[in-house]
Amino acid sequence: MIIDLGTGDGRAALALAEAEPTTLVIGVDADAASMAETSRRASRRGAVPNLLFVVASAEAPPVELLGLADEVRILFPWGSLLRGLLGHDERVTRGIAALARPGASVSATISITARDGVGTTSELDAAAVAGLERALGPAGLRMTGSRRVDREEVRATRSTWGRRLLGAAGERPVRRLEFVLDPQTTEPDGRPVPEPAV
Numbered sequence: 193m194i195i196d197l198g199t200g201d202g203r204a205a206l207a208l209a210e211a212e213p214t215t216l217v218i219g220v221d222a223d224a225a226s227m228a229e230t231s232r233r234a235s236r237r238g239a240v241p242n243l244l245f246v247v248a249s250a251e252a253p254p255v256e257l258l259g260l261a262d263e264v265r266i267l268f269p270w271g272s273l274l275r276g277l278l279g280h281d282e283r284v285t286r287g288i289a290a291l292a293r294p295g296a297s298v299s300a301t302i303s304i305t306a307r308d309g310v311g312t313t314s315e316l317d318a319a320a321v322a323g324l325e326r327a328l329g330p331a332g333l334r335m336t337g338s339r340r341v342d343r344e345e346v347r348a349t350r351s352t353w354g355r356r357l358l359g360a361a362g363e364r365p366v367r368r369l370e371f372v373l374d375p376q377t378t379e380p381d382g383r384p385v386p387e388p389a390v
Contacts, residue, residue, distance in 0.1 A: 193215065193216045193217075193218065193260055193261050193262055193263075193305050194208065194212075194215055194216070194217050194218070194261065194262065194263045194264075194327065195217075195218050195219075195220055195257065195261040195263070195264045195265070195291050196208065196218070196219045196220065196265050196266075196267070197220050197221075197250055197265070197273070197288065197291065198220070198221055198228070198250065198266055198269045198273045199219030199221045199227060199351060200223075200226055200227075200267075200351070200352060201222060201226050201227065201229065201230055201233075201352050202219045202221075202226070202227040202230035202231060202234075202249070203230055203350055203351070203352055204232055204247055204267055204351045204352075204354075205218075205219035205230075205234075205243060205245075206219075206230050206240060206243060206351045207350035208265075208350075208351075209234075209242050209243035210239075210240060211238050211244075212254065213242055214242070215242060215257040216242050216244070217242060217243050217244075218243075218244045218245070218246055218247045219244070219245045219246070220245075220247075220248050220253070220254075220257075220272055220291075221245075221247065221248075222247065222248065222249040222250075222252075223247075223313040223330070224247040227245045227247075227365060229284045230243045230245075230293070238255065242251060243270060245251050249272070249287070250272065250273050250276055250284045250287040251276070251281070251284045251286075251287045252287065253270060253290055253291050257291055258290050258291065259290065259291075259292070259293050259294075259298055260291070260293060260298050261291045261292050261293060261296055262293060262296075262297075263292075263296060263297050263299070263300075264288060264291050264292050264296065264297075264298045264299075264362060265299055265300075266299065266300040266354040267301050267349050267351045267353070268301060268302070268303060268349075268351055268354050268357065269298075269300065269302065272284055274302070274304070274313070276288060277300050277302065277323065277324075277328075277369070278304075278327070279324055279326075279327025279328055281325065282330075285327070285328055285330075286331050288331070288333070289331040289332050289333055289358075289373055292373040293373070294374075294375030295372060295373060295375055296368065296372070296373050297336075297371070297372055298367065298370070298373060299335060299368060299370050299371070300368070300369045300371075301341060301346075301351075301354070301366065301367070301368050301369075301378055302316060302366070302368075302369065303357050303364045303365060303366045304316060304365075304366070305364060305365070311354045315371075316338075316365065316367045321335075321338045321367075321369070322341050324369065328371065329364055332373050332374045332375075333350075333371040333372075333373060333374075334372050334373075334374045335369065335370070335371050336370045336371060336372050336378070337368070337369070337370035338367060338368070338369050338370070339366060339367065339368055340365065340367055340368075341366040341368050342366075343358055345366075345368075346358055346366055351363060354366075369378070371380070
């Protein structure tokens with residue numbers, strides 16, 4: 193199962209479900225209205241039985257989904273989801289981790305510049321990425337990779353927001369962050385495993 197967290201209009205989740213018909217894809221977003229049109233379109237066509245949309249926020253993921261995802265995918269987050277990925281909101285970070293099964297992959301494709309006004313982070317340079325590793329580690333998210341993403345990869349996500357970024361004035365940096373949920377450090381709800389008593 194793949195969870196597309198912060199799915200927005202759901203078009204990227206729909207494209208993924210169509211490309212991988214044997215995989216259950218669940219688009220999760222706090223805004224029901226943004227997903228409505230894609231959900232109706234997928235239902236009318238009847239050709240995408242492996243796609244579901246769920247209304248929920250990252251900081252309060254549905255209990256029914258905790259610990260089930262083989263992959264959690266986040267494309268071009270903003271607002272609280274972006275702040276959580278940058279380590280500025282522990283509730284969101286723990287919510288992201290709680291959706292994944294132990295050993296599952298979590299990936300985030302992010303574009304951020306100084307004018308976005310997210311904390312003190314102006315761009316995901318090497319120092320900022322190292323800071324993310326420290327900030328997200330307590331939730332059990334261990335970084336396994338970080339790399340720049342080119343325009344073709346952004347297009348391939350089929351993300352509406354990603355396409356808008358491509359049309360933005362100037363070249364916005366886009367980065368893909370990859371994590372794995374470390375099974376030794378987290379409970380199924382994303383809380384840290386308590387240290388053993390000595």
